Amino acid sequence: MNKLITQLGGTFSLLACLLFSANVTATVDAAPSSGAAATAAAPGEADTAKPKTGSTADHSKFEELDKDFATGPEVTEACLECHTEAAKQVQKTKHWTWEFLNPVTKQKLGKKNLVNNFCTSVRSNESFCNACHVGYGWEDDSFDFTSEVNVDCLVCHDTTGSYKKLPGLAGHPNYETMEWPPKSGKFREATDLKKIAQNVGKTSRDTCGACHFYGGGGDAVKHGDLDSSLAEPGRYLDVHMDADGLNFTCGTCHLSSSHEVSGSRYAPTAADDQGALIRGKNNDRNPTTCVACHGNAPHPGTSVSTAKLNAHTDKVACQTCHIPEFARGEIATKMTWDWSTAGKLDEQGKRIKIEGSEGRDSYDSNKGNFTYERFVIPEYVWFNGDIKYTLFGEKIAEDKVQINEFLGSADDPDSRIWPVKVFRGKQPYDIGNETLAVFHTAGNDDSAFWKNYDWDKALKTGMKTQGLEYSGQMKFVETEMSWPITHMVAPKDDALECAQCHKENGRLQAISGVYMPGRDNTPVIDRLGFTLALFALLGVILHGAVRWFMSKRS
């Protein structure tokens, strides 16, 4: 039965690919004849049809969208004429609020509140960072979170690939022709809002990826398991997203309802022992888990080995074996970031960039030193889904700060062994306030670090936006931040072998609280046992030798 479903699924996705590839040649702007659009055309004769989306509406036929929009909010206004509740829905989500109240720890999280060890903080850098906010115009605290036209529909629903919110524009795309990247001599044409609005559709790997692949300030920087190689991945990189295979989009797993996207990094589901999720039977369970589709006995067959694999699901997260490395695509992920060296300039007082391995920068005056790696072996931790953050303002005495801590233990039935990316950095710390510091990075003003490379000014402005007076004394502290590894699922043949953990100094050497055959033993028993066995062997050899000798003599 399972096989049949897989085969059917494969056939459908193959059909979809055929239809799609046949249709890309069709001109998007061609006036559709109503007859051809109404019937699903077979590949080959689909001259005027659009790529099959499953949608019942062709947005290019809507009068509301047949106009030259000057700004994004104007487009949103048009969207809301029909989709009356859409903005209200979006405004309830993390994508809009950038806030998340952890229901267990009661910590106030979200991008708005967190300090991380990449670009460290959104605060005071809104116009830059908020290029990834699902809205228009958030450049400081005066942003109106209740304005519905400030919601950006296009960033998630663009299908043309031409919509791009640029850093520095506070969430807007460029409405005029603009030099981009700055001082590059290259120009980006004004965004064609009409074309984009008329071609809206479902979210895709591209739309989600436009922000989530580039977290931390560049491709692959932040997560390690999310980067632009997932836009069109092969089977090896992601068995589900495989563009020629199952071709999952992000939304296939991250099921959404009322614009609320399931799955959370702030409160992840670390363990789910309730089996596959049956349609219509949600029970408020997170549908974005492996178990939601694969159940709790995901390895098929009745052999000793598959039974043993299924028996592992009570302790080991699927990800641990099935994502053997992260950054398994074309692109290296950032592993360390040392802000303490930022600000060095060349003799002319100009910004320096030094290229390192993997074609990525190893130094940038704006940011300091980095290292990048590909095919990184994760670190492993017990994790029950609770994460404790070190928040801004929290008093810290140590020189080594855990920005977040994955909670869990071997004794906790809700804990599983999870793979994580541990990102290590050095970043500013306010000595007087005894807290991780927030600094003003990007902007066109005098205090922006990227303008003047002056920590004092940058920290003063940064701390102020967070409501604290900078003490005037700073140092750099070592910080660590963990990221769950859950994407880039490998085909089963590339999953971990048993012996990669079940041996001494294997992958799970650091995992405590469980007895692992092959890794663990009771040394005194082993020593005693082998010694006695050796004596027995020597004893019988000696006894035999004497017997042989005596029999020769007689």
Place this chain on the structure above:
Amino acid sequence: MERIYVFKRFERFWHWSQAALIIFLLLTGFEVHGTYTLFGFESAVAYHTTAAWTLVGLWVFAIFWHFTTGEWRQYIPTTEKVAAMFRYYLTGIFTNAPHPFKQTRLTKHNPLQRLAYLFILVLINPLIWITGWFYLFYNSWKDWGVEWLNIEYVAMFHVIGAFMMLIFLIAHVYLGTAGHTPTSHIKAMITGWEETD
């Protein structure tokens, strides 16, 4: 010299298949234990489990056979001539002294054998079986209400059982050469016919 028929066909089949299984279980077991790499961990676990269940099956037949034939009486311990047996193995065997035990069809094991096999039967085997089963059904502990068990100790006692079996194996194989002639016991175990004085 006389020849007596001591080991019947099933008994011989039982002995040799059990011997092969036990050697294979030791081999795979110590690999799972992390002592060396031979088959690869995954295969070693699978082979070990399969061999263990096979041995369970063999034992079901063996127990049935022992009870239906009454052969279980061969394992009733005796203290008679135990000291003489020890003396024989420590001195007599070197000087070609006569064997203190007269083998017959009704008493085919010497007193030391009786004790050794009984020791295996009541101590080593239960230790290995019980710990092995708990080890195998680790995921069912919760359902069985034995969550207080500690896998580390279960594994440890299983390993202790394995060491005892290994030591027995060494001694047993050697004493297999201590018959009327060095090969007479082994021949008997193959053909069923033992040569005695």
